[in-house]
Amino acid sequence: MGYLLVKNGSITDENGSRRADILIEDSRIAAVESSIAPDSLSGKTRVLDATGLIVLPGLIDAHTHFHLVSRGTVTADGFGSGSRVAAYGGVTTVVDFADHNKGMNLVDSAQYRMQEMKGGMAIDYSLHQGVYGHGYNPDIPSQLEKLKEMGIRTLKIFTTYRDTGYLLDDPEKLSELFRHAGRLGMLVTAHCEYNPMIEEISANWTGTFLPRDHADLRPAEAEARAIEFYGTCAMKEDCPLYVVHVSSEAGLNAIRKLRKQGAVIYAETTPTYLFLDRSKLEGPDGSLYVMTPALRTKQDNLALQDAVMNGEFQVVATDHCTFTKEQKLANPDVRRTYPGVPGTEEMFLLLNTLREKNPGRLEMKDLVSLMCVNPARLFGLYPQKGSFQEGTDADLVLFDPNVKRVLDDSNVHTNAMYTPYRGFEVSGEIRMTVLRGKVILENGNYSGREGEGLFIRQS
Ligand code: URP
Ligand code: ZN
Ligand code: ZN
Numbered sequence: 001m002g003y004l005l006v007k008n009g010s011i012t013d014e015n016g017s018r019r020a021d022i023l024i025e026d027s028r029i030a031a032v033e034s035s036i037a038p039d040s041l042s043g044k045t046r047v048l049d050a051t052g053l054i055v056l057p058g059l060i061d062a063h064t065h066f067h068l069v070s071r072g073t074v075t076a077d078g079f080g081s082g083s084r085v086a087a088y089g090g091v092t093t094v095v096d097f098a099d100h101n102k103g104m105n106l107v108d109s110a111q112y113r114m115q116e117m118k119g120g121m122a123i124d125y126s127l128h129q130g131v132y133g134h135g136y137n138p139d140i141p142s143q144l145e146k147l148k149e150m151g152i153r154t155l156k157i158f159t160t161y162r163d164t165g166y167l168l169d170d171p172e173k174l175s176e177l178f179r180h181a182g183r184l185g186m187l188v189t190a191h192c193e194y195n196p197m198i199e200e201i202s203a204n205w206t207g208t209f210l211p212r213d214h215a216d217l218r219p220a221e222a223e224a225r226a227i228e229f230y231g232t233c234a235m236k237e238d239c240p241l242y243v244v245h246v247s248s249e250a251g252l253n254a255i256r257k258l259r260k261q262g263a264v265i266y267a268e269t270t271p272t273y274l275f276l277d278r279s280k281l282e283g284p285d286g287s288l289y290v291m292t293p294a295l296r297t298k299q300d301n302l303a304l305q306d307a308v309m310n311g312e313f314q315v316v317a318t319d320h321c322t323f324t325k326e327q328k329l330a331n332p333d334v335r336r337t338y339p340g341v342p343g344t345e346e347m348f349l350l351l352n353t354l355r356e357k358n359p360g361r362l363e364m365k366d367l368v369s370l371m372c373v374n375p376a377r378l379f380g381l382y383p384q385k386g387s388f389q390e391g392t393d394a395d396l397v398l399f400d401p402n403v404k405r406v407l408d409d410s411n412v413h414t415n416a417m418y419t420p421y422r423g424f425e426v427s428g429e430i431r432m433t434v435l436r437g438k439v440i441l442e443n444g445n446y447s448g449r450e451g452e453g454l455f456i457r458q459s
Contacts, residue, residue, distance in 0.1 A: 057396060128156040
């Protein structure tokens with residue numbers, strides 16, 4: 001492959017920015033120095049002039065659902081289009097999910113997912129393994145050790161979704177899972193909505209089940225209650241808990257309370273809960289904004305933004321889970337609407353816009369922590385991913401901070417064919433995305449190849 005030399009960029013890691021050059025040899029970072037002369041290199045060299053650009057480690061979206069088969073359908077973005085969307089967003093690695101398949105144990109489920117992804121992914125990927133109520137059995141602890149050997153050491157549990165069989169709510173099983181995960185140094189991640197509360201509200205509901213009712217059918221209090229219940233359970237077993245897609249101030253307060261009690265709680269939020277509020281659920285296209293947890297109030301958005309800027313969240317990811325407008329609008333009964341929205345492409349631009357609006361409170365280095373370093377560390381990918389260390393994967397992004405554009409259905413690349421951030425003015429543009437030394441996005445042109453993405457083991 002030869003050399004790629006990125007010159008004169010503002011290299012930004014979690015410690016800050018500095019003017020430097022990056023030399024990439026084949027797929028690895030060979031050197032980061034204040035100045036590297038092209039004629040000092042013996043071999044084919046492509047020089048990229050990054051003057052005026054910010055150079056970031058390749059972003060990680062630690063929460064995606066590409067090609068999710070669920071509720072009798074499949075998501076619009078599969079592995080190929082998911083990879084394309086990611087590259088447009090500067091994302092070079094995703095941590096996706098292996099479902100706990102019905103009739104399969106965890107190891108077979110993981111192998112099945114790895115096999116599925118292998119031929120389709122054009123960017124790198126790692127996996128969280130689902131542990132679902134329908135398949136929980138006494139063999140689970142021994143399966144965890146095998147998963148770890150396979151390079152999967154993060155698990156995913158659901159505190160809701162009885163209909164799909166995902167719900168895991170038996171306290172004894174939960175204690176057992178947390179105990180063994182803690183012992184093995186595995187990280188349990190949890191979708192937190194307290195199912196008894198949600199089922200009770202639904203059972204007593206006398207109103208409609210339209211999109212505008214979604215936020216009341218699945219309220220913030222249910223998120224807080226689930227965080228409290230599952231967090232306490234994990235703490236009793238000395239196991240950390242990673243709460244995915246925190247959506248509300250109430251949920252955040254539950255995390256604060258647990259942390260004060262000594263629990264190790266890692267928290268992730270998503271652009272949906274930072275920038276969209278429940279008013280989106282009103283009107284004829286309210287279904288397009290149906291996701292779980294439901295959208296909250298503007299006050300919740302602001303409380304979460306504050307918490308991002310205060311360092312209370314470790315990770316921003318997206319929960320990219322896409323359906324076309326036709327799929328989303330097919331059933332106005334919110335209990336049947338396919339939940340989830342696109343986000344991987346928009347993630348960094350939205351967070352950079354928040355940074356621009358809050359000088360001194362959120363810096364570029366903080367974005368690197370939230371979307372590169374912290375997910376890489378928590379999910380066992382660091383320093384291979386999320387860093388500029390010599391010898392590691394040459395994943396990087398050239399970012400132009402001096403451009404503005406308005407997001408629109410016509411300028412995003414998801415197969416869902418819409419963006420929930422339509423009309424948002426965002427700052428900056430991903431000019432180039434480099435995966436292991438190979439340019440996969442350049443000035444708006446995508447050149448990723450399905451099958452070239454690699455499974456990255458979590459260590
Ligand atoms: O609505 C959502 N979030 N769909 C994806 C699955 C999940 O719960 O994360
Ligand atoms: Zn979820
Ligand atoms: Zn999800």
